[in-house]
Amino acid sequence: MPLLSVNNAAFAYQAGHPIFNDVNFQLNAGQIFTILGPNGAGKSTLLKCLLGLQELQRGQILIGGENITGMKRRQLAQQIAYVPQDYQVNTGLSVMDYLLTARAPYLSPLQLPGKEERQQVLTQLARFNLRHLRGRRFSSLSGGQQQLVTIIKALVQQPKLLILDEPMAALDLSRQRQVLTLLKELAATGMAIILTTHLPDHVFLLDSKVGLFFPGGTLRVGSTTQLMTKDNLTSIYHTPVELVYLPQLGRYTCQLVV
Ligand SMILES: Nc1ncnc2c1ncn2[C@@H]1O[C@H](COP(=O)(O)OP(=O)(O)OP(=O)(O)O)[C@@H](O)[C@H]1O
Numbered sequence: 001m002p003l004l005s006v007n008n009a010a011f012a013y014q015a016g017h018p019i020f021n022d023v024n025f026q027l028n029a030g031q032i033f034t035i036l037g038p039n040g041a042g043k044s045t046l047l048k049c050l051l052g053l054q055e056l057q058r059g060q061i062l063i064g065g066e067n068i069t070g071m072k073r074r075q076l077a078q079q080i081a082y083v084p085q086d087y088q089v090n091t092g093l094s095v096m097d098y099l100l101t102a103r104a105p106y107l108s109p110l111q112l113p114g115k116e117e118r119q120q121v122l123t124q125l126a127r128f129n130l131r132h133l134r135g136r137r138f139s140s141l142s143g144g145q146q147q148l149v150t151i152i153k154a155l156v157q158q159p160k161l162l163i164l165d166e167p168m169a170a171l172d173l174s175r176q177r178q179v180l181t182l183l184k185e186l187a188a189t190g191m192a193i194i195l196t197t198h199l200p201d202h203v204f205l206l207d208s209k210v211g212l213f214f215p216g217g218t219l220r221v222g223s224t225t226q227l228m229t230k231d232n233l234t235s236i237y238h239t240p241v242e243l244v245y246l247p248q249l250g251r252y253t254c255q256l257v258v
Contacts, residue, residue, distance in 0.1 A: 009059035037213025077105035081154035
């Protein structure tokens with residue numbers, strides 16, 4: 001059974017103005033699914049539906065065979081972690097305390113996080129060499145640091161499915177490389193991953209399953225080889241691009257034609 005099944009999903013914020021229609025895809029443990037589409041296409045909205053933050057007009061979303069509409073938030077939070085596009089929350093919490101909130105789905109209502117949870121936070125901070133930030137106020141961090149800490153928070157939650165909305169938008173090249181490498185490592189351990197990005201090169205680097213938002217709210221799903229073509233990218237972005245093969249890297253890169 002797939003970890004995630006999205007069947008005939010349709011969503012509209014306003015009746016008669018669908019954002020997407022008939023979205024169908026499945027994701028197994030250990031698979032990466034990268035979603036591309038122009039601004040306003042519906043990528044974040046689809047992710048919010050997967051998280052149960054928005055309700056579908058039609059269709060269903062199943063996690064481990066169970067419809068998410070019948071699941072409690074705590075139960076969902078043990079399955080799915082989310083890195084939102086708007087990660088800049090105004091909180092007075094330190095980085096450590098902010099990260100500890102990710103353990104809440106595993107603690108009883110009045111239980112405070114203890115030594116074990118603090119160790120889990122330190123282990124995840126260490127992946128990015130960011131242990132030194134643990135005493136800083138989250139909202140005092142730079143944009144890129146906040147985005148990294150938000151990714152780390154999702155890891156502290158230990159999900160089966162990790163959903164990231166443009167997780168590298170604020171990151172420098174070295175940090176993008178770290179995140180891409182980490183996503184591959186997490187997938188190899190069996191975590192399923194869904195991310196959105198505006199950089200087609202991220203898809204070529206991950207060589208993942210792909211979802212392309214076409215005009216009219218159609219999500220076409222396939223492999224990198226099937227869907228990441230010059231015609232498809234030109235068509236979804238309404239702008240000319242060239243795909244260039246890099247023999248030394250064994251993959252394509254996407255270049256704007258200016
Ligand atoms: N809460 C809302 N109420 C009404 N309309 C909304 C709401 N949130 C988003 N929209 C609209 O739904 C459409 C899809 O938005 P969404 O944020 O899903 O796009 P996106 O593909 O993630 O875009 P971007 O690449 O710019 O982040 C847009 O036209 C947007 O204006």
